[in-house]
Amino acid sequence: MLAYIVRRSLYAIPILIGVNLLTFWLFFVVNSPDDMARMQLGMKHVTPEAIERWKADQGYDKPLLYNAAAEGGDKFTHTIFFDKSVSLFVFDFGTADDGRDIGYDIRQRMWPSLMLAIPVFVIGLLVTITFALLMAFFRATYVDYAGVVLCVILMSISALFYIIGGQYLISKLMHLVPISGYDGGLSAFKFLILPVVIGIISGIGAGSRWYRTIFLEEVNKDYVRTARAKGLPERVVLFKHVLKNAMIPILTGVVVTIPMLFMGSLITESFFGIPGLGSYTIDAIRAQDFGIVRAMVFLGSVLYIIGLLLTDLSYTLVDPRVRLS
Amino acid sequence: MRLPIRLTVLLAAIGLGLWLAPVKVVVLWTDALVFLLVAVLTAFVIYMRGKPHLRAPWGQVIRRPLAAASLVVLCAYVVVGLLDSVHFREQLSAQAGTENNEIHYSVEVLSLLDLLATPLRTRLEKSYSAPLAAQLYSKETVTLDDGSTARIYPRLDYGGAHLDDPASQRGADIAQRSLMALLFGLLAWAALVAAWVAWLARRHGHGFRDELQAILRGEADLPWRSIFATVGALILFIALALKLGIAYHLLGTDKVGNDVLYLSLKSIRTGLVIGTLTTLIMLPFAVLLGIMAGHFRGWVDDVIQYIYTTLSSIPGVLLIAAAILSVQVYIANNPELFETVVERADLRLLFLCMILGITSWTGLCRLLRGETLKLREMDYIQAAQAFGVGHFKIITRHILPNVMHIVLIAVVLDFSALVLAEAVLSYVGVGVDPSMISWGNMINSARLEMAREPVVWWSLIAAFCFMFLLVLAANLFSDAVRDAFDPRTGRG
Numbered sequence: 001m002l003a004y005i006v007r008r009s010l011y012a013i014p015i016l017i018g019v020n021l022l023t024f025w026l027f028f029v030v031n032s033p034d035d036m037a038r039m040q041l042g043m044k045h046v047t048p049e050a051i052e053r054w055k056a057d058q059g060y061d062k063p064l065l066y067n068a069a070a071e072g073g074d075k076f077t078h079t080i081f082f083d084k085s086v087s088l089f090v091f092d093f094g095t096a097d098d099g100r101d102i103g104y105d106i107r108q109r110m111w112p113s114l115m116l117a118i119p120v121f122v123i124g125l126l127v128t129i130t131f132a133l134l135m136a137f138f139r140a141t142y143v144d145y146a147g148v149v150l151c152v153i154l155m156s157i158s159a160l161f162y163i164i165g166g167q168y169l170i171s172k173l174m175h176l177v178p179i180s181g182y183d184g185g186l187s188a189f190k191f192l193i194l195p196v197v198i199g200i201i202s203g204i205g206a207g208s209r210w211y212r213t214i215f216l217e218e219v220n221k222d223y224v225r226t227a228r229a230k231g232l233p234e235r236v237v238l239f240k241h242v243l244k245n246a247m248i249p250i251l252t253g254v255v256v257t258i259p260m261l262f263m264g265s266l267i268t269e270s271f272f273g274i275p276g277l278g279s280y281t282i283d284a285i286r287a288q289d290f291g292i293v294r295a296m297v298f299l300g301s302v303l304y305i306i307g308l309l310l311t312d313l314s315y316t317l318v319d320p321r322v323r324l325s
Numbered sequence: 326m327r328l329p330i331r332l333t334v335l336l337a338a339i340g341l342g343l344w345l346a347p348v349k350v351v352v353l354w355t356d357a358l359v360f361l362l363v364a365v366l367t368a369f370v371i372y373m374r375g376k377p378h379l380r381a382p383w384g385q386v387i388r389r390p391l392a393a394a395s396l397v398v399l400c401a402y403v404v405v406g407l408l409d410s411v412h413f414r415e416q417l418s419a420q421a422g423t424e425n426n427e428i429h430y431s432v433e434v435l436s437l438l439d440l441l442a443t444p445l446r447t448r449l450e451k452s453y454s455a456p457l458a459a460q461l462y463s464k465e466t467v468t469l470d471d472g473s474t475a476r477i478y479p480r481l482d483y484g485g486a487h488l489d490d491p492a493s494q495r496g497a498d499i500a501q502r503s504l505m506a507l508l509f510g511l512l513a514w515a516a517l518v519a520a521w522v523a524w525l526a527r528r529h530g531h532g533f534r535d536e537l538q539a540i541l542r543g544e545a546d547l548p549w550r551s552i553f554a555t556v557g558a559l560i561l562f563i564a565l566a567l568k569l570g571i572a573y574h575l576l577g578t579d580k581v582g583n584d585v586l587y588l589s590l591k592s593i594r595t596g597l598v599i600g601t602l603t604t605l606i607m608l609p610f611a612v613l614l615g616i617m618a619g620h621f622r623g624w625v626d627d628v629i630q631y632i633y634t635t636l637s638s639i640p641g642v643l644l645i646a647a648a649i650l651s652v653q654v655y656i657a658n659n660p661e662l663f664e665t666v667v668e669r670a671d672l673r674l675l676f677l678c679m680i681l682g683i684t685s686w687t688g689l690c691r692l693l694r695g696e697t698l699k700l701r702e703m704d705y706i707q708a709a710q711a712f713g714v715g716h717f718k719i720i721t722r723h724i725l726p727n728v729m730h731i732v733l734i735a736v737v738l739d740f741s742a743l744v745l746a747e748a749v750l751s752y753v754g755v756g757v758d759p760s761m762i763s764w765g766n767m768i769n770s771a772r773l774e775m776a777r778e779p780v781v782w783w784s785l786i787a788a789f790c791f792m793f794l795l796v797l798a799a800n801l802f803s804d805a806v807r808d809a810f811d812p813r814t815g816r817g
Contacts, residue, residue, distance in 0.1 A: 018635035023647060030651045035658050152804065156741065156797040158748045160768050161789055168775055266642060267749060271772075285646045286754050293647055300640035308634075 001316075005309065012305040016089070019301040024085045027290050033060035033080070036290065058097070058291075084294065093295035097287065102295050106277065112182055113264030113276030116192055120199035121261055125254065128204055129243075132211035137238055139216060148212070154205030162202040163195075163271045170194055180273035195272045199265065211250060218246045247318050255314045256307035263300055332367060339411070348413035349430045353671040355598050355678075356410045362605050363407070382809040390548035392805035395798040397555040402593055402795055409438040409594035412667070434667040438594075442587055444571060448483035450582035453774075456783050457573045459485025459495055484574045502568045510564030514557045525549075577783040580770065585784050588762050589791045595763035596795060599678060599747045600740040607682030607689075612732060615690040616724055619697025620716065629694070637687040642753065648680040649673075649755040670758035677750070677757060681743060689735045696728050730810040737803035741796045748792065764788045 037051040037060075054060075062080050087094065093102035135147040171179040177194050218224065219242055227237045264278030273279070277296070284292035315322040343350050373379045386392050414430040439446055453462035460478040468474050480491070488494045525545075526536035540549040566586060569575050576585035618629040636644075656669060663669040700706060701724070709719050750756035751765025752772075759766060771785035 014631065015635050015638055018631070019639055022635070022639070026647045026651050030655070035654050038658065152800050153797065156793055156800050158745050158768070158789075158792060158796075160748055160752060161785075164768070164772060164775060164785065168780075172775075260640070263640060267752060281643065281646075282753055285650070288650055290650070293643060293650070297639055297643045297647065300643055301638040304638040304640070 005313075008309050008312070012302075012309075015305060016298070016301060019298065020085045020088060023294050023297050024081060027294060028080055028084075033058075036060070036288075084291075088295065088298045093298075094291055096284070096292050097289045102292055105280065105292075106295070106299070109264075109275055109277050109280050110262055111276075112188075112274050113269065113278060114261060115188060116195055116199070116269065116274055116276060117261035117264060119192070119196045120203070120265075121258070123196070124200040124203045124207070127200055128207035129211055129250070131204060131208040132215055133238060133243065135208065135212045136215035136219060136242070137234070139219070148209065151205045151209040151212075154201070155209070156205075157202075159202045159267060162198050163268060166194060166198045167271065180271065182272075182274045191272070191274070195268050195274065199268055210253070211246070214246045214249050215242055218242045221245075244318075248315070251314050251318060252311060255311040256304070258310065259303035259307045260300070262303055263296070343411070343413065346413075347416040349416070351412040351414055351434050351665075351668075353412055353434075353668060354675045355602060355671055356412060358602050358605065358675075359407070359410045359598060362601055365605075385809040386802075386805045387547060389805045390551040391801050393548045394551040394555040395802040395805075397552055397559070398794060398798040399802060401559055402597060402798075405438060405590055406594045406597040408441065409436045409591065411437045414665075432665050434665050436594075438590065442590060445584045445587035445590075448574075448584065450481050450484065450574070450578045451479075452578070452580060452582055453781050454481055454484055454574060454578045454582075456575060456577040456585075457484075457495075457499055457569065458577065459488060459491035459573070462779075462781065481574075484578075485572065487572060499569065499573070502572065503565065506564040506568035507561065509568070510557075510561040513564070514553075514560045517556070517560070518553050521553075576787045579767075579784050580774075585787045588767060588784070589764075589787045591762040592764045592767060592788070592791065593795070595674070595757055595761060596744045596747060596792065598674060599681065599757075600743045600799075602675070602678040603681040603685065603743050604736050604739055606679055607686035608732070608736070610682075611686035611689040612693060612725075612728075614686075615693025616697050616720055616728065618690070618694040620701055620720060620724065622698075626694070629690070633687040633690050636683065639684075641684040642750070642755075644684050645677075645680050645750060646753065646755040648683075649677065652676045666760050670761040673758045674761065681746065685739060685743075689732070692731055692735065693728055696731055697724055700724055700727055730812070733810055734803075734807045737799070737806045741799040741803065744792065744796055744799070764792045 033055050034051055037054040038046050041050055041054060060080060084094065091103065093106065096102050096105070131147070135144045138144045138147075167179055170176050171194065177190050180191075182188060182191050215238075219238075223245075224237060224241060227241050228234070232241075262277065263281075264276040266278040266282055268274070269276045269278035270282045280292065281296050283289075284296070373383070387396065412434050413436075414432070414434055417429045417431055451461060454460065455462055458481065460480055463478075464476045465479050466474050466476055467479055480486070485491050485495060485498075488498060522537050522540065523533055525540075526533045529536065531539070536545070539545045540553075543550055566575055570584075570586055574584050574586070576589065579585055579588065614629045614632070618626045652673060656663075656673065663672070706719060706723050709723055714722075747756055747763060748765040748768055751763060752769050756765045757763045767784050767788040771781070771788065774781035775785065
């Protein structure tokens, strides 16, 4: 088990190197730091001195990959690539364009993101599985049909509409909760309740329909027929036998997303003014702060790889037939 | 005439018309790709017509009433999108002062849809006005005839301009126009249905009444009831839009006075282009790499798996953001490459499609790899290998046809997700160019309008309805396609 985890973690290194090379190429080779400086400072009336000053401030005034002017090992370490990309491996994210420490910001903003993402994930999963089980219980009846139609309708609505509509209806017309904002401690509840509910509702459609097909596939298998033949009521068959076996395909899709909860939800956080990592990312994209975007790309990849590893491990927990090798 | 000949004649006629008209045809990158896609699809359809085993599942799709109705809606969207994909620049009338009779073309790039919707496009108001209103939405200080000033709701320049006293006449006028539209719509619909049924009856060798009764009872070969009902709803909407849209702004106007109905119609092309071109771009990679990984295994498999794991480990939105930011810098630094704003926006749209394609091919690639791994152990492929059939031939003759259903299902399922993604990306600021009309941009600006007092709700609702209808139709249709083609769900 431990050997497996270590080996899988080693596999992650070439992938992270690939991610890093890709972002480095996108941010520094496709567009030179000069282009970026000109963009940041305004396109016209930019003097070469201003560009040089901006590059020096940002630490972009070194050669990209190889510094011929430096001595010894510094030939490779005094470069943009070493400063900006290699340092990510030790989770040193550097500073943002406004001079703040990105690593500190990420640690601070992680908590509001989790406060929003964890309830959405846990309650959402329970609600969608319950809904899907109900549809499977009433399969091939009008209840099932209406449920599927409802799912298709729910998933045809853009997430933006759920948020805009919910904010308008609940906050602006009914004044039940504040429109946006955030507060630490227990008072965060009144700011979080609406985004959590909206997050759950917007996920019901696609999730339930997906789980319903998984359940229906499982329902037609031999062991279910056996269970029915020995006289178990449909309720027990569904909740004890089918649910347990359907957990395997459900886990494949779900576990990989757990580490990604740290990244927060981009649009929900920015609409509701929650100071999490999602709104951090959006603000960085809008302000074209490449340092933050690079850090978030790296963080996201690390979390994704952790998610893949967790998925494999979770298989052994739910399915004894799976052996890790 | 046979279908290919008819199509050729139609295309030739359109080409000739454009060539003769005093315009300069502009072929945008996405236009070219859209027409390439249409050509590919047409070839596919013609190829399938002669293959009963390929026609059977499609027949199963189309016999579902919901899928048939969805197809009608999708076709309506596609027609609007195609009309909006033929671009040209109008010739400017010769101005005094220009020498040697040089022909100049307007910098404004128009499409056939713009031409058809000229009344909607050109009747600009000053600012917001509600649907079917005759006055602006907010009060303005106006100097009256006697020299005094007053805060009133000014009349619109075009909406309800034919009324003398909007306060008393508007309701009656709208009611009358709606009734007329309903009447004309119903008549047109009845005529169309009658002609169609007559044609069907002749083809089947039935009497008109027998055919009509069979259709009404739902016993015909296709679910004509739901098709006709959908067509009827579309015709009624078009009639209403024509009758009311000429005299009023049917869906109101936005901040700078653009007709919202026009904006919603223009957005259709953006949505369709993103939903289809992305797939067109990513499909060759996904199919080729997925099958190669599964078929050759060994180091080829390792390399391909490495590529897609790396790409899929980057959160999609961030990769798109990074790439679009780069493109943005490139476009900003090379303004001389683009003759018009539309061409610039179009290039960005194309890049967006490419990047979305890059981020979305990994899932399909993984599926195809798994399926190919399974297929290559099958007896018939083992046999082919034993006979010494080459890799290329095994892939194209034996593997590709047997994974096509996966490709098809992925394509139709992706479409609606991509249309929805456009809105979110435009909100984040890495979607289409801000100058391009799209549902995402409409929703984005509507967000601020919802905070106004009183609320400006109509552009949001319009974008919502147009987008919802497209995505819903696409989802219902893709459901039917999946049920028909996925062997796991069983046929029947």
